[in-house]
Structure formats: C-alpha cells, structure tokens
Amino acid sequence: xxxxxxxxxxxxxxxxxxxxxxxxxxxxxxxxxxxxxxxxxxxxxxxxxxxxxxxxxxxxxxxxxxxxxxxxxxxxxxxxxxxxxxxxxxxxxxxxxxxxxxxxxxxxxxxxxxxxxxxxxxxxxxxxxxxxxxxxxxxxxxxxxxxxxxxxxxxxxxxxxxxxxxxxxxxxxxxxxxxxxxxxxxxxxxxxxxxxxxxxxxxxxxxxxxxxxxxxxxxxxxxxxxxxxxxxxxxxxxxxxxxxxxxxxxxxxxxxxxxxxxxxxxxxxxxxxxxxxxxxxxxxxxxxxxxxxxxxxxxxxxxxxxxxxxxxxxxxxxxxxxxxxxxxxxxxxxxxxxxxxxxxxxxxxxxxxxxxxxxxxxxxxxxxxxxxxxxxxxxxxxxxxxxxxxxxxxxxxxxxxxxxxxxxxxxxxxxxxxxxxxxxxxxxxxxxxxxxxxxxxxxxxxxxxxxxxxxxxxxxxxxxxxxxxxxxxxxxxxxxxxxxxxxxxxxxxxxxxxxxxxxxxxxxxxxxxxxxxxxxxxxxxxxxxxxxxxxxxxxxxxxxxxxxxxxxxxxxxxxxxxxxxxxx
Amino acid sequence: xxxxxxxxxxxxxxxxxxxxxxxxxxxxxxxxxxxxxxxxxxxxxxxxxxxxxxxxxxxxxxxxxxxxxxxxxxxxxxxxxxxxxxxxxxxxxxxxxxxxxxxxxxxxxxxxxxxxxxxxxxxxxxxxxxxxxxxxxxxxxxxxx
Numbered sequence: 045x046x047x048x049x050x051x052x053x054x055x056x057x058x059x060x061x062x063x064x065x066x067x068x069x070x071x072x073x074x075x076x077x078x079x080x081x082x083x084x085x086x087x088x089x090x091x092x093x094x095x096x097x098x099x100x101x102x103x104x105x106x107x108x109x110x111x112x113x114x115x116x117x118x119x120x121x122x123x124x125x126x127x128x129x130x131x132x133x134x135x136x137x138x139x140x141x142x143x144x145x146x147x148x149x150x151x152x153x154x155x156x157x158x159x160x161x162x163x164x165x166x167x168x169x170x171x172x173x174x175x176x177x178x179x180x181x182x183x184x185x186x187x188x189x190x191x192x193x194x195x196x197x198x199x200x201x202x203x204x205x206x207x208x209x210x211x212x213x214x215x216x217x218x219x220x221x222x223x224x225x226x227x228x229x230x231x232x233x234x235x236x237x238x239x240x241x242x243x244x245x246x247x248x249x250x251x252x253x254x255x256x257x258x259x260x261x262x263x264x265x266x267x268x269x270x271x272x273x274x275x276x277x278x279x280x281x282x283x284x285x286x287x288x289x290x291x292x293x294x295x296x297x298x299x300x301x302x303x304x305x306x307x308x309x310x311x312x313x314x315x316x317x318x319x320x321x322x323x324x325x326x327x328x329x330x331x332x333x334x335x336x337x338x339x340x341x342x343x344x345x346x347x348x349x350x351x352x353x354x355x356x357x358x359x360x361x362x363x364x365x366x367x368x369x370x371x372x373x374x375x376x377x378x379x380x381x382x383x384x385x386x387x388x389x390x391x392x393x394x395x396x397x398x399x400x401x402x403x404x405x406x407x408x409x410x411x412x413x414x415x416x417x418x419x420x421x422x423x424x425x426x427x428x429x430x431x432x433x434x435x436x437x438x439x440x441x442x443x444x445x446x447x448x449x450x451x452x453x454x455x456x457x458x459x460x461x462x463x464x465x466x467x468x469x470x471x472x473x474x475x476x477x478x479x480x481x482x483x484x485x486x487x488x489x490x491x492x493x494x495x496x497x498x499x500x501x502x503x504x505x506x507x508x509x510x511x512x513x514x515x516x517x518x519x520x521x522x523x524x525x526x527x528x529x530x531x532x533x534x535x536x537x538x539x540x541x542x543x544x545x546x547x548x549x550x551x552x553x554x555x556x557x558x559x560x561x562x563x564x565x566x567x568x569x570x571x572x573x574x575x576x577x578x579x580x581x582x583x584x585x586x587x588x589x590x591x592x593x594x595x596x597x598x599x600x601x602x603x604x605x606x607x608x609x610x611x612x
Numbered sequence: 613x614x615x616x617x618x619x620x621x622x623x624x625x626x627x628x629x630x631x632x633x634x635x636x637x638x639x640x641x642x643x644x645x646x647x648x649x650x651x652x653x654x655x656x657x658x659x660x661x662x663x664x665x666x667x668x669x670x671x672x673x674x675x676x677x678x679x680x681x682x683x684x685x686x687x688x689x690x691x692x693x694x695x696x697x698x699x700x701x702x703x704x705x706x707x708x709x710x711x712x713x714x715x716x717x718x719x720x721x722x723x724x725x726x727x728x729x730x731x732x733x734x735x736x737x738x739x740x741x742x743x744x745x746x747x748x749x750x751x752x753x754x755x756x757x
Contacts, residue, residue, distance in 0.1 A: 244643060251636035258629035265622050314647065338646040 101217045106207030109200050113189050117162035122211040124164030125157075155191040162190075166211040177221060181205040241339055245512055249505045256501040263494040276493055281468065283486035287581050288473040289495070293368070296499055297361035298467075303500050304354040305460065307507065311347035312449065319399070321445040323438050326401035327521035334518055341515065342508075348516030349507055351393055355537050358386050359599065366568070366595035369575025369588040370474035376569035378466040381459055383566050388456050390537055395448040397535045401441055404519035407532040409436055411542075418551035475581035539609030540602045561598050568595055662740070662748035677703065681738055681750060690740035692750055693724045699731040711735070 100108075110118075119129040130138050140146050146157035164170045174180040185201035187193055196204070202221045209215045287293070318337060320329040333340040362382065365371055371379035394412060398405050413436065416427045432439030467473065478484045534542040544553040572591040579585035584592065660679055668674065672685040680695040680703045695711070697704050702715035710727060711720040719728040724735035739751040 244639060248636055248639045248643075251632050251639065255629050255632040255636060258625050258632060262622065262625040262629060265625065314644075317648070318650075332650075332652075337650040339643050340647065340650070342643075343647065 101206070102203050102220050103206040103210040103215050103217065106200075106203035106205070106210075109196075109204055110207050113196075114204065117157075117190070118165050119162075122164060122166030122170070122208065125161035126164070158190075165208050170212065171208075177205050177209060180208065181221065241342065242512065245342065245508055249508050252501045252505055256498045259494050260498055263491055273489065277489050280489040280492055281472065283488050284472055284492065285475055286485040286487050287475040289487045289492060293581070293583075294473060295360060295364050297357050297364055299496060299499060300503055301354060301357045301361060302460070302464070303503055304350040304357060305456070307350040307504075308347060308354065309453075311343050311350070312453075314343050315347060316449065321399070321442055323401065323441055323522070326399065326441060327519075330400060330402070330518060331521075334515075342511055345511030345514070345516050346507055347396075349510045349514075351396060352536075353507070354389060355393060358382075358389060362386065362565075363596065363599055366588075366599075367592055368474065368581075368583055369579065369585040369591070371569040371591075372474070372574035372577075372580065372588065373569070374470045375466075375474060376574075378463060378470060379569055380566050381463045381466065383562060385456060385459055385463060387562060388452055388459070392448060392452045392456065393537055394535065395444045395452065398444050399441070399448060400518065402519035402521055404517055406522060408534050408538070409440075411534065411545075412538070413440075415550060415554045418549075419555055420551065423551075476578050533609070536606065536610065540605035543605040543609045561602070565595060565598060658752055660750045660752065662750055665742055665746050665748050668748070675706070676750075679750065679752065681752070682706075683740060683748075683750065690748065692738040692740050693735045694738055694752070695735070697731055698726075698733040698735065699729075704735070 117125050119125065123129055125140065130140060137143050137145065140157055140161070141159070145154050171180065174183065181201050181204075184204050185194075185196055185198055188196065188201075188204075206215060206221050209221075315333065318329055318333045318340065320326055330344070334344055335341070365379065365382070394408075398409050398412075413427060413431050416430055417423045419426060428434065430440075430443065431437075432443045533539065541554055541558055544557055547553050568588075568591045572594065573587060574591070575585040575587035579587050660676070660681075662668075662674065662676070662683065668685050674683040674685075675681075675695075676683070677695075681692050682695055683690055683692040695704050696702075697713040697715065697718055699713065699716055699718050702713050704711040704713045704718070704720060707719070709722050711724075712718070713731065716730055717728065718726070718731035720731070720735050721727050724737060726732065726734055741749045741751065743749050
C-alpha cells in the first residue's frame with residue numbers, strides 16, 4: 045500500500061521536472077544548445093548544386109542563384125549560419141569570425157561578417173521583418189548579397205524570393221513572382237507553435253487531466269463538507285435539487301460560456317501587453333506576438349478559439365432554454381438578458397476581428413460599417429460615431445479598440461453577473477416543483493463545484509489542443525490601396541447576414557431582419573403560450589410548443605444561412 | 613489487526629489533486645514568465661553624425677537635444693558631454709557657465725563636474741571622431757537615454 049502511494053507521488057514529480065526543463069530550456073527559433081548537439085555528429089558531405097527539371101520554374105532558377113551566392117552564409121535549407129551548417133565546412137573554417145576569412149582581419153578579397161552571423165531564412169519565426177513577398181524581394185534586390193549589395197538583377201531577386209518561399213513551404217510553382225503580384229503573397233502567415241513550446245503545453249494538459257481524475261475519484265468517495273466552504277463554494281447555493289444539476293438537461297452550456305468568458309478576459313488582458321492600436325503598428329504587433337513572443341501564438345489562439353466556442357456555446361444554451369421551455373415566468377426577463385449578452389458577444393467578436401487590421405478584415409470592416417449608413421434617418425450619424433470620421437482610418441481602430449477592451453467588455457461583465465444573479469433569484473435552473481409529500485433529492489455544493497472543475501478542465505484541455513493545432517487566422521497588414529487582394533467573406537459568425545444581403549435592400553436584409561429575429565426571440569415568453577410549471581425540468585414540454593417551433597426555426601435558418609455562406 | 617493504513621483514501625486523493633493542479637499552475641506561471649520575457653528589437657543608435665567639421669558653429673559650441681549632448685570646439689580638438697543628468701535622467705539645461713537639472717536641481721560645471729547634488733556622478737564625456745570625408749561622428753556607446 046505504501047509503495048503504491050510513493051509511485052503516485054514520484055510519477056508526477058518526474059513529469060514536472062521534465063516539464064520544467066522543456067519550459068525553460070527552449071527558446072523561439074534556433075537554440076544554440078541544440079545546434080551544438082548537432083555539430084558533434086560527423087560532418088556530412090557538402091551538397092552539390094540543386095538539380096532542376098526542364099523547364100525550370102522561377103524557384104528552380106532561384107535555387108541555382110541561391111547555391112552560388114547565398115548558401116554559404118544562409119545554409120543549404122535556409123537554416124542560417126548555425127553551428128550544424130558550419131560543421132559542413134572544412135575544419136579550419138568552422139569559426140567564421142575567428143578563422144581570418146571574415147573577422148576583423150579579413151583579407152582584401154573578403155568581407156567582415158556581422159557578429160550575429162546570417163539569419164535563418166526558413167522555419168518558424170524566420171523573416172519576421174517581411175510581411176509580404178514584395179518586401180522580401182525588394183530587400184533582396186537592394187541589400188543582398190551582403191558582400192556586393194545591389195549586384196543582383198531584378199529577375200534574380202524575384203527568383204530568389206520564389207526559392208525562399210519554397211524553402212518555407214509557401215511556394216507556388218504556377219505563379220511567377222513580379223513586383224506587382226508579390227504584394228499579395230504572405231511571407232509568414234500561419235506560423236505554427238515553435239516545437240520547443242509543445243512539450244510544455246502537453247505536459248500542462250496532462251497535469252490538468254490527472255488532476256481531473258483525482259477530483260472525480262474524490263467526488264465518488266462522497267462529498268462531506270467537513271470544513272466551512274471556500275470562496276468557490278460560496279458562489280453556489282448550499283444545495284441544489286438534483287434535477288437541476290443533470291448534464292443531460294443543461295448540457296453544461298451556461299457554465300461553459302462563463303468559463304470561456306474568463307479565458308477570454310485573461311488571454312485578452314495578456315494580448316494587450318503586446319498589441320499596438322495604431323494603423324501602422326497593429327498588424328505588425330500581431331505578427332510579432334504570433335511569431336516572436338514565447339507562447340504568444342498560444343495566447344492568441346486561446347483567445348481566438350474561446351471566442352469562437354463561446355458563440356457556439358451560447359447558441360446551444362439558447363436552443364436548450366427554448367426547447368425545455370425554461371424561459372417561462374419568472375425567468376422571462378433573464379431570457380432577455382441572455383439575448384442581450386448574445387448580441388453583445390457578437391459585437392465583441394466583430395470588433396476583435398477588426399483589431400487585426402490586416403487585409404483579411406478589409407471588406408468585413410467596409411461592409412459592416414456601411415450597413416449602419418443604410419439605417420434611415422440616423423444612419424449617417426451612427427456610422428460616423430462608430431468609425432470616428434468620414435471614412436475608416438486611425439480613429440476607427442482606436443474606437444474599435446476602446447469598444448472591444450472596455451465598452452462592450454464592461455457591459456458584458458455587468459450583464460453576465462446580473463444574468464447569473466437572476467438564475468439564483470428565480471429559483472435556480474428550471475425544474476418541476478416536487479409532488480406533494482415527496483422529498484426532493486438535493487446535491488451539495490461541494491459536489492457541484494467538483495463537477496464544474498472537471499468540466500472546466502476538460503474544456504480547457506480541448507481549448508489548449510485546438511490552439512496548438514489550429515492557428516488563428518492572420519494576414520498581411522492593410523495596404524494603402526490594397527483593393528487587389530483580401531478575403532471578401534464576412535467572419536463566420538456574420539456569414540448568415542452576408543447571405544441575406546444578397547437578396548436586396550441592405551437595410552431590410554442586413555439590419556432590420558437580424559434585428560427582427562432577435563426581437564422575435566425576445567418576445568417568445570411574452571406573446572406565445574409558456575410551458576406549465578409541472579412540465580418544467582424536461583425536454584420538449586407541450587406548453588410552449590409554438591415557441592419551440594418559432595425559436596428553433598429562427599436558429600435553424602441562421603445555421604443554414606451560415607452553412608450556405610461557408611460552402612459558397 | 614493493527615491500524616495499517618494511516619493515510620485514508622480521501623485525504624490522499626485530496627492531496628494528490630492539490631499537488632497536480634498546483635504543478636499545472638506552476639507550469640502555467642512559468643509560461644507566463646516566458647511570455648513576458650520577449651525583448652523587443654530596436655535600440656537607440658550608438659553614434660551620431662554631427663555634420664561636416666567645417667560647418668561647426670563659430671561660437672565653438674553645439675547643443676544637440678536629440679542625443680542629448682553638448683559639443684565644444686577647443687584648440688586641442690572636440691570635447692563632448694552627455695546632457696543626461698546622472699541622477700534620474702532628465703536633460704540638463706545651460707545655466708550661465710554651468711548646467712542645471714530642472715527636475716531635482718543638480719548642478720554641473722562647464723566640464724561636467726558635479727557642483728551640487730543630488731547627482732553623485734559627473735556628466736559622462738563622449739568621444740568625437742572625424743570620419744574620412746570630414747564629418748564629425750559622436751560616439752555615445754551604450755548611453756542611457
């Protein structure tokens with residue numbers, strides 16, 4: 045018995061040691077310690093010129109130029125002048141700076157190598173200063189090769205750009221890069237998490253899962269609140285009826301929405317330390333956060349994914365409330381609060397989306413704000429209030445920023461607290477009253493809290509894994525006159541409005557109709573018959589059948605339109 | 613039987629949950645430290661072009677507030693001092709023959725020596741060189757701005 049305990053304790057201890065090592069040893073990009081390990085392996089033969097097929101593509105030509113001029117410093121695979129690449133040189137040349145070829149004592153026919161060496165051209169975090177192929181090509185043409193700047197022809201510069209894009213798995217053999225089309229090609233889109241960050245995240249997830257297992261075992265032991273409850277216990281009623289705590293009834297959607305909101309608050313606050321809300325700095329600061337800041341990509345992806353999942357969770361929550369008739373009095377005002385929260389969250393999603401200030405948001409911003417103009421009478425004034433001027437510009441960005449991090453967030457925080465308070469004031473989650481003389485089974489809050497903790501851990505691990513493997517979208521910075529590129533689709537949570545906009549008058553289809561849908565939902569408990577008291581607490585009560593049909597039809601239409609927009 | 617199990621299952625589970633979740637929190641905290649460890653690129657330049665030597669003001673004195681520094685032309689060559697107060701970094705102002713700091717009243721003489729506290733150290737002197745094409749180059753090294 046004793047030894048088993050010891051194993052339980054030793055295994056996590058070893059795991060955390062390993063996790064700590066991974067966490068603190070790795071750096072973004074190439075790490076010197078790793079390079080040294082590689083250099084101890086025998087030096088492979090230097091590779092020969094790259095074979096090309098006929099007719100050679102632009103990148104193939106670039107590979108030839110690269111082999112002749114760039115490879116010695118930037119590495120055969122664009123890895124940069126790291127130790128493993130230098131180990132392929134003759135032994136006396138391993139130290140490029142001290143060997144007398146490229147140090148302070150460089151001979152006349154050579155040049156002095158910068159102390160930092162030559163940067164990597166491929167891999168995560170490479171080429172951070174170039175957002176488009178145009179910038180990269182122009183830089184190569186003007187400033188490369190280092191020892192003879194300006195000696196490359198323009199064609200050679202584009203060939204090299206094509207080759208470097210190919211090294212980064214972003215090449216397109218069909219396309220011949222030129223000074224005009226290259227502005228639309230991204231250099232570092234979709235940077236995945238650096239490999240060195242992965243073990244730390246996975247070990248963190250593992251700990252969370254093990255912790256959840258312990259807690260679930262603990263709650264199987266039966267919960268006896270021996271001490272006075274802690275802060276988290278006190279957020280709950282002492283006991284709640286068992287019927288209200290059933291996952292098959294609540295789907296856990298309300299609780300999950302709160303969890304995602306908390307994740308959004310924390311990751312959003314962290315993002316604010318790096319985000320620059322200026323037209324010139326915004327997209328670049330997101331590139332830096334994504335590709336250079338340790339765990340910056342993770343934080344951004346967590347923020348992105350909790351925002352997407354929050355919208356979905358809220359829709360599920362709404363559908364659950366309608367299909368169980370839970371909005372019947374006394375809960376009908378809380379139903380309105382929930383609908384307001386849904387609208388506010390959609391606005392938060394939209395403002396957050398625009399804050400990227402890259403080419404991906406151009407048309408969403410134009411269409412989204414022009415829709416406001418179509419409102420009769422107040423439209424023009426409302427438009428100027430939202431974007432802070434006659435047309436989108438620097439004031440637009442700062443206003444969206446203010447709404448996103450302050451105005452809307454404050455409103456959502458306040459109404460969320462009100463919503464939760466009302467849940468308790470209205471007698472908890474809807475359930476039928478006990479039959480006469482029957483004693484309701486009640487669940488103590490300690491058990492409720494442990495259930496919630498387990499649910500949060502599962503959701504948290506799903507979030508972490510999603511964030512590791514599916515990066516949030518990012519695009520090149522907004523161009524002054526960038527009408528030639530950009531995704532013209534609305535963000536997915538507004539695709540349904542984009543679909544309806546095709547049918548005609550923008551005010552009618554783009555503003556009035558969505559507003560009418562929300563108002564119609566809000567009227568359900570006030571206009572149509574409600575579920576009877578004894579019917580509450582189960583799915584599909586007969587009392588509000590009409591409300592269910594109307595509500596689910598609205599949700600289904602939104603869902604179908606979104607799907608249509610997605611597929612088109 | 614003797615009381616063999618001194619560690620009840622409930623207490624053990626409670627402790628284990630606390631330890632694993634605590635370790636997870638520790639890992640998260642480590643990640644947070646790394647998140648804030650990013651060093652943004654960009655430092656202030658370490659040398660400044662002061663223009664052609666022949667264009668140096670006839671008064672023999674040049675103040676460049678962007679650096680900030682003061683450069684004198686003497687018969688032995690050029691002398692330059694940083695105008696950053698060594699107390700807490702305000703830019704000192706010319707006050708007759710001396711320099712005084714508007715923030716906390718430190719005073720320095722013409723040669724940068726401390727006349728009056730709270731500054732404890734003199735104004736650092738900076739190197740002025742002349743480039744091949746006759747331009748004055750001020751070397752600030754790793755000067756704090």
